[in-house]
Amino acid sequence: MASPGVQALVEAKWQSAFKTLNREEPGISGLLKTSQARQLASDFLRPRALSEPRRKYRADVMANAFRLLYQTKQLHGVLENFLEEMRQQRHLITEDVEAYMHEYEVRPYAFVLVTEVHETADSQIIAQLVHRLVEWFNAWRPTTETDGHPGPLESLGHVAIDSYTDAFQTHIYSVLPPSFSSGFKDLIASTLPVSDPAPPPDRALWDAFHALGLIERYESLISSVCYELVEKHVVETCAGQWSERMLQDLRDWMQNKVLPWMCLPYAPGARTMEEAGASLHGVGPRFDFHVCKTLCDLRTSEIFDIIVDYPDSIDALYDLKECLYRVDQRSNLVQSLRKANKKRLLHPGADTKDILAQYVSTIRSLRIVDPPGVLLYKVADPIRRYLRDRADTIRCIVSSLVGDNENGESLIDDEPPLPYLTKDAEDYSDPHWEPEPIDAGPDFRANKPGDVISTLVSIYDTKDVFVKELQVLLAQRLLAVTDGNYEKERRNIEILKVRFGEQALQVCEVMLRDMTDSRRIDQHVQSQKPSILHPVIISRHFWPSLQSGSFVMPQKLRSIQEEYAREFTAFKPDKRLVWLSHMGSVKLELELQDRTIEAEVTPVAAAIIELFSEKDVWTAGELMAQMQRLDKEHLRKGLNVWVDLGVLKEEGADKYRLLEVAEESSKKEGTVSAPKPKELPAVQTTQQQQAEQMRVFWNYIEGMLTNLGSLPLDRIQNMLKFARGYDRSIEQLGMFMEAARREGLVVVRDGMWRLNK
Incomplete structure (x- = not known):
C-alpha cells in the first residue's frame, strides 16, 4: 500500500494529464477527440509498401488533427511511433536493395563477351536502385504538405524530417x-x-543522390572519378606532345567541361557558373592542383626524352616549370632524371660525345625549369663524376668548343663570351645577392652552375688540361688546312681568350702566327727558285709533340727537300729545316704502259712507288732497308694503296711486282684518279703525350722496385716527386701501374707492388 502522500501526488498528476488531453471539455469528449486525432495522424504517417494505395485525407482535417496533437503534447510520441513502425517495415527496402544488387552482381557474368554493353547495363541497374530508394524515401517521408497545402508539422521545424532522414x-x-x-x-x-x-x-539522378545523402557519403569516390578523368585526359592529349604549351589548354578544358559537371555534386540548384562560384570556391583550386600534378608526373616520366628533344621541347619545359611552382615535386624530378641517366646514359655503351651532348641539353633544359640551378646541381653530379673518369672527355669537350664535332656546331657560338670563374667566397655586400634556395645542398653555392662552357670546364679542378688539349686540337686543324684560310680558328682563339685568359692561349697565338709566316716564307722561296714542294714550317718548341715515324726519302724526293732547305737557309741564315717526312701529302701522276693514274697519297706511299721506278719487284724487307726507320705498319698501308689501285701486285709472302700493263680483272680505261687517303692525326693527343712521359718515369719505378723490393703506391708516388718534371696524381700513377701489371711487368699483393720476376 502506498502512503497517503504518494497517492495524493499520483492523483494530482493524473488530473493534470486528463485536463491536458480533455482540454476541459465536458465529460471525456476532449479525450475522445484527441484519441481520434492520434489514430488519424498515425494512419497518415504509417509506412506502407509501395504497392499499397494511400488513403486520401482532407487537408483541413489533417491540419486540425496535427494541431490538436501539438496542443496536447502528443506529436513527439506520434513521430516516435512512426519511426518505430518504419524500423519494422524496413525489410521491404532491404528486399528491393538485395534484388537490384543481385541483378547487378550477376549481370557481368552473363555479358562477358560484350564489355561495353554490360558496363552500361550495370550502371543503369544502380541508377534504377537509386530511383527506387528515392521512391521509398518520398513515400515514407513525413511530409509537411497534404493535398498540396501546407501541413501542420512546421511547428516541429526540421526535427521530424531530419530524424526520419x-x-x-x-x-x-x-x-x-x-x-x-x-x-x-x-x-x-x-x-x-x-x-x-x-x-x-540528368538532374533527376543527381537530385536523387542528394536526397539519399550519397554525395556526402561517397564524396571521396566522386572526387576519384573526376581525378581519373583528369589523369586520362592529360595522358591522352599531352603524352609525347612537347612542341606546344599544354597546361593552359588543360585549364580551359577544366573550365569549360569539368567545372560545369562539378556543379551537379557540389553546387546543387545552381544553373550557371556564377551561381556556383561560392560552392566551387574550394573545389576548383583542388582540381586545378590535380591537373598540374598529373601533367607534372607525366613530364617527369618523360624528362629524359624531353631533354633529348631540346630545343624543340622547350614548351614542355615551360609547362613543367609552371607545374613545379604549383606542385612541390622537385625531388621526384631529380630522382626520375638521375635514374634515367644511370640506365640510358651513364654506361660503357654510350659514346662520350653523346653523353656530353645530353649533358649540355640537360644544363639548358634545367635552366628553364629551375633558374637558380638547384635541380641541375643535384642531377649533374653523377654525370660529372662519370665524365671525369672517361679518358676522352677533355678532347670531346674541346671539340665541342671549337665546332670540331660531327655536326660542326660550336658551343662558343651559342654562349656569350664570359670569363672562366673560379670559386670565390660570397660577397654579401652585393645588392643582387640572394640566399640559397631551401632545397639547396651544403655545397650548392660553391658549385653553382654558370654558363654551359664554364660548367663543362668545371668538371675538372683546373683549366690547364683544357688548354693543353686545345693546343693539340688546334695543331691538328691548322695542319689540315690546305687553302690558307685560318679565320675560323683565329676567331675561336679570340673568343676563348675571354674564357681562359690571353696568357693561357699564348702558345695558340704562336701556332697561328707560324701558319701565316709559313705561307709567306714559301712564297719567298718560290719566287727565288720555283719548287713543287710547299712545306708547312712550324716552331718546334711551341707546338705539341708530333707523331713519330721519320724515314729516309728516296733520292729524287730527298733532293727536292735539300734544294728547298738551301733556299730557306739563304732566307733565314739562323735557322734550319728538320723534315718530318712521314707527314703531309703528295700529288702524283703515274704514266704506265697502258694507263695514267693520278693520286694524292701519303709521303710513305709516294716513296714506295718512287723505288719501283728503279726495279719492278721488291720485297717488304728490301723496301724497309731502303727507307730506314719505317715500321711495318706504315709500309703495309703504303703498299696497300698501290695494290688497291692495281699498280702493284702481291706475289707470295711480302713480295710485290709493278704492273706496267694492268691485269684483265682490274683493267681500267683512260686516267684513273685515286681518292685522298684518310691520314691518322699528325699530332699526339694529350693522353699519348702523358703515356710517353710515364714510360720515361718507368725507369725510376723499375729502379726503386729493384733496390727496395715491394713498395706501396703512396711510397712510389712520394719518391717520384723528386724526379724532374713529374706532376702526376696518385690516381694517374695507379692507372699506369695497373697497365704495367696487365703487361706482366709488375705484380701486386695486399697493396704492395713488386717487379714480376
Whole structure:
C-alpha cells in the first residue's frame, strides 16, 4: 500500500494529464477527440509498401488533427511511433536493395563477351536502385504538405524530417553491399562529359543522390572519378606532345567541361557558373592542383626524352616549370632524371660525345625549369663524376668548343663570351645577392652552375688540361688546312681568350702566327727558285709533340727537300729545316704502259712507288732497308694503296711486282684518279703525350722496385716527386701501374707492388 502522500501526488498528476488531453471539455469528449486525432495522424504517417494505395485525407482535417496533437503534447510520441513502425517495415527496402544488387552482381557474368554493353547495363541497374530508394524515401517521408497545402508539422521545424532522414539513410547504408561502391562509381563515371558535345546532365539522378545523402557519403569516390578523368585526359592529349604549351589548354578544358559537371555534386540548384562560384570556391583550386600534378608526373616520366628533344621541347619545359611552382615535386624530378641517366646514359655503351651532348641539353633544359640551378646541381653530379673518369672527355669537350664535332656546331657560338670563374667566397655586400634556395645542398653555392662552357670546364679542378688539349686540337686543324684560310680558328682563339685568359692561349697565338709566316716564307722561296714542294714550317718548341715515324726519302724526293732547305737557309741564315717526312701529302701522276693514274697519297706511299721506278719487284724487307726507320705498319698501308689501285701486285709472302700493263680483272680505261687517303692525326693527343712521359718515369719505378723490393703506391708516388718534371696524381700513377701489371711487368699483393720476376 502506498502512503497517503504518494497517492495524493499520483492523483494530482493524473488530473493534470486528463485536463491536458480533455482540454476541459465536458465529460471525456476532449479525450475522445484527441484519441481520434492520434489514430488519424498515425494512419497518415504509417509506412506502407509501395504497392499499397494511400488513403486520401482532407487537408483541413489533417491540419486540425496535427494541431490538436501539438496542443496536447502528443506529436513527439506520434513521430516516435512512426519511426518505430518504419524500423519494422524496413525489410521491404532491404528486399528491393538485395534484388537490384543481385541483378547487378550477376549481370557481368552473363555479358562477358560484350564489355561495353554490360558496363552500361550495370550502371543503369544502380541508377534504377537509386530511383527506387528515392521512391521509398518520398513515400515514407513525413511530409509537411497534404493535398498540396501546407501541413501542420512546421511547428516541429526540421526535427521530424531530419530524424526520419537519418533513420532512412542509416538503414540503406547498412544494407548496401560493398559492391555498391564500384557500381556507384561506374554510374558517376557514366555522367562525366567525355563526349563532344556533352549530353545534358540528368538532374533527376543527381537530385536523387542528394536526397539519399550519397554525395556526402561517397564524396571521396566522386572526387576519384573526376581525378581519373583528369589523369586520362592529360595522358591522352599531352603524352609525347612537347612542341606546344599544354597546361593552359588543360585549364580551359577544366573550365569549360569539368567545372560545369562539378556543379551537379557540389553546387546543387545552381544553373550557371556564377551561381556556383561560392560552392566551387574550394573545389576548383583542388582540381586545378590535380591537373598540374598529373601533367607534372607525366613530364617527369618523360624528362629524359624531353631533354633529348631540346630545343624543340622547350614548351614542355615551360609547362613543367609552371607545374613545379604549383606542385612541390622537385625531388621526384631529380630522382626520375638521375635514374634515367644511370640506365640510358651513364654506361660503357654510350659514346662520350653523346653523353656530353645530353649533358649540355640537360644544363639548358634545367635552366628553364629551375633558374637558380638547384635541380641541375643535384642531377649533374653523377654525370660529372662519370665524365671525369672517361679518358676522352677533355678532347670531346674541346671539340665541342671549337665546332670540331660531327655536326660542326660550336658551343662558343651559342654562349656569350664570359670569363672562366673560379670559386670565390660570397660577397654579401652585393645588392643582387640572394640566399640559397631551401632545397639547396651544403655545397650548392660553391658549385653553382654558370654558363654551359664554364660548367663543362668545371668538371675538372683546373683549366690547364683544357688548354693543353686545345693546343693539340688546334695543331691538328691548322695542319689540315690546305687553302690558307685560318679565320675560323683565329676567331675561336679570340673568343676563348675571354674564357681562359690571353696568357693561357699564348702558345695558340704562336701556332697561328707560324701558319701565316709559313705561307709567306714559301712564297719567298718560290719566287727565288720555283719548287713543287710547299712545306708547312712550324716552331718546334711551341707546338705539341708530333707523331713519330721519320724515314729516309728516296733520292729524287730527298733532293727536292735539300734544294728547298738551301733556299730557306739563304732566307733565314739562323735557322734550319728538320723534315718530318712521314707527314703531309703528295700529288702524283703515274704514266704506265697502258694507263695514267693520278693520286694524292701519303709521303710513305709516294716513296714506295718512287723505288719501283728503279726495279719492278721488291720485297717488304728490301723496301724497309731502303727507307730506314719505317715500321711495318706504315709500309703495309703504303703498299696497300698501290695494290688497291692495281699498280702493284702481291706475289707470295711480302713480295710485290709493278704492273706496267694492268691485269684483265682490274683493267681500267683512260686516267684513273685515286681518292685522298684518310691520314691518322699528325699530332699526339694529350693522353699519348702523358703515356710517353710515364714510360720515361718507368725507369725510376723499375729502379726503386729493384733496390727496395715491394713498395706501396703512396711510397712510389712520394719518391717520384723528386724526379724532374713529374706532376702526376696518385690516381694517374695507379692507372699506369695497373697497365704495367696487365703487361706482366709488375705484380701486386695486399697493396704492395713488386717487379714480376
